[in-house]
Amino acid sequence: MSQDEVKQLKLYLEFLQEGGVEYIPKGSHPSPRAEEASPLPKSADTGPLEEARELLGDCKRCPLWETRNHLVFGEGDPHAQLMFVGEAPGREEDLQGRPFVGQAGKLLTQFLQGIGFSRDEVYIANILKCRPPGNRTPQPQEIEACLPFLLKQIQAIQPQIICTLGAIATQTLLGQKASITRIRGQSLPWRWGIKLFPTFHPAYLLRNPGQKKKAYQDFLQLKEMLETQG
Numbered sequence: 307m308s309q310d311e312v313k314q315l316k317l318y319l320e321f322l323q324e325g326g327v328e329y330i331p332k333g334s335h336p337s338p339r340a341e342e343a344s345p346l347p348k349s350a351d352t353g354p355l356e357e358a359r360e361l362l363g364d365c366k367r368c369p370l371w372e373t374r375n376h377l378v379f380g381e382g383d384p385h386a387q388l389m390f391v392g393e394a395p396g397r398e399e400d401l402q403g404r405p406f407v408g409q410a411g412k413l414l415t416q417f418l419q420g421i422g423f424s425r426d427e428v429y430i431a432n433i434l435k436c437r438p439p440g441n442r443t444p445q446p447q448e449i450e451a452c453l454p455f456l457l458k459q460i461q462a463i464q465p466q467i468i469c470t471l472g473a474i475a476t477q478t479l480l481g482q483k484a485s486i487t488r489i490r491g492q493s494l495p496w497r498w499g500i501k502l503f504p505t506f507h508p509a510y511l512l513r514n515p516g517q518k519k520k521a522y523q524d525f526l527q528l529k530e531m532l533e534t535q536g
């Protein structure tokens with residue numbers, strides 16, 4: 307096993323341990339659970355986020371490295387109260403190395419501006435950091451390889467709310483199948499005292515503009531939640 311693989315395994319085991327998993331039955335692949343745990347201790351600098359980026363390095367932990375132009379780590383306020391997690395970089399994101407900069411990203415930015423936020427005031431990331439060819443759905447083994455680094459980012463940022471964009475991000479962080487249409491717009495308890503708030507993926511809204519109104523209502527609710535939590 308290479309040094310990188312050992313580090314990756316260590317991260318994954320830490321993540322499981324923090325979620326209360328004490329042993330792993332042979333052949334099983336536990337997923338993150340929607341369960342509360344004690345809040346994280348607050349960090350004062352961006353060190354943990356930089357550490358996660360350094361650990362990720364020029365990642366080749368799944369086959370997506372072979373077709374990427376740029377790895378898209380994420381960007382925004384390292385101490386943001388509100389974090390967005392989408393599915394994976396698309397074409398434009400892969401070209402620029404930045405999350406949500408294509409048409410879907412423009413819509414996300416508009417919604418954010420609508421509730422009085424700039425992109426710099428939130429943190430934006432994806433489940434996968436490399437683009438699946440042709441924007442296909444992420445494979446379970448790709449998610450398994452990449453997820454520990456998103457969890458490290460979340461641990462570093464310590465947001466109050468994670469808004470998951472679309473079914474893949476929602477189901478991955480919840481660790482269970484769920485219909486985005488059914489659970490969107492709800493505040494769900496997650497781990498480390500953080501709340502999950504699923505809504506539609508902006509790319510879905512571009513294909514189904516009739517749902518934009520519902521999505522914007524979700525953003526208004528997000529704003530209210532942040533104001534209430536203070």
Ligand code: SF4
Nearest residue numbers: 365368435436451452
């Ligand atoms: S998708 Fe994630 S695990 Fe796969 S190569 Fe990219 S950074 Fe590494």
